Amino acid sequence: MPWLKMLTPMAGKNFSLSIGDKTDRFNAKEAKRLVEAGLAEKTTKRDxxxxxxxxxxxxxxxxxxxxxxxxxxxxxxxxxxxxxxxxxxxxxxxxxxxxxxxx
The missing domain is CATH 1.20.5 (Single alpha-helices involved in coiled-coils or other helix-helix interfaces)
Structure with a gap:
């Protein structure tokens, strides 16, 4: 699963992400969609x-x-x-x- 840094807040069932949070909870297809929509950017786990x-x-x-x-x-x-x-x-x-x- 790719690591993303959130550019906008997002919440769903059993999760909540704020701006700047790093996550690997999305699969490759979802991650690509979020990046293309400008909601997240690719990053690494390391801060x-x-x-x-x-x-x-x-x-x-x-x-x-x-x-x-x-x-x-x-x-x-x-x-x-x-x-x-x-x-x-x-x-x-x-x-x-x-x-x-x-x-």
Whole structure:
């Protein structure tokens, strides 16, 4: 049985299909008639849009993980720079004891 994606809602005895639903409930002759009438289009069982979303999510997750590593590295660099720029007790004493020069 061919797979169809419904372009219009359809209901019958023991079934109901909405726009966008995928189904294989129709035989080849019925499926052909529905496609020719513009009520459905041929498709595959696999939901290609879902596959595309999963691929996008995988890429986004990889990008996020790479950015987390970059952020971690930058935070470590910032921390190291702050440690270098904080004067120790001796340096503070030397700076305060040094005569001021005025120009």
């Amino acid at each position: 290609d849009s879902l596959v595309a979303v999963k691929e996008q999510l995988k890429k986004a997750t990889a990008e996020r993980d790479a950015l987390k590593k970059t952020v971690g590295s930058l935070q470590a660099e910032i921390h190291a720079l702050k440690l270098k720029s904080v004067p120790t007790g001796n340096e503070q004493a030397v700076q305060s004891a040094a005569p001021e020069t005025r120009s």
